[in-house]
Amino acid sequence: xxxxxxxxxxxxxxxxxxxxxxxxxxxxxRTLEEARVxxxxxxxxxxxxxxxxxxxxxxxxxxxxxxxxxxxxxxxxFLVAAEPPEKTVRINITARESQIxxxxxxxxxxxxxxxxxxVQSSVRVVGKGVRSRSSVAGR
Numbered sequence: 001x002x003x004x005x006x007x008x009x010x011x012x013x014x015x016x017x018x019x020x021x022x023x024x025x026x027x028x029x030r031t032l033e034e035a036r037v038x039x040x041x042x043x044x045x046x047x048x049x050x051x052x053x054x055x056x057x058x059x060x061x062x063x064x065x066x067x068x069x070x071x072x073x074x075x076x077x078f079l080v081a082a083e084p085p086e087k088t089v090r091i092n093i094t095a096r097e098s099q100i101x102x103x104x105x106x107x108x109x110x111x112x113x114x115x116x117x118x119v120q121s122s123v124r125v126v127g128k129g130v131r132s133r134s135s136v137a138g139r
Contacts, residue, residue: 001081001082002060002079002080003021003022003080003081003082004019004020004021004063004077004078005017005043005077005079005080006071006072006075007035007075008075015028015029015030015032017035018075019043020061020066020071020072021058021061022046022047024046025042027039036078036080043082044083047084047085048084
């Protein structure tokens, strides 16, 4: 979803970012690019915290709805694309020790955890349209 963010900049300050739909969610960056990246990270983390606390994620406001917001005074509005994080699920798998060692080595080479590597690899294979069970299982 795309949420409205306000970009504020005072002389001799960093670029500040706030979100009208998420009071208390603020961040900053020394450059415009850093502020943009930090905005996505801050919003994603804020939504994760809300979900952990059992709070609902609001629908994005429109520019018309925030037009009279005093916090928008002197700010530039821009859109930040962020999705509420999904809940992770722990699973157990069975594999030969040599297979796990190979997976761990490949994961380390890519700077990933075992779980992240396995999920990313599986999604990539399925995404390429591999339908043969023997191809996926390595038989």
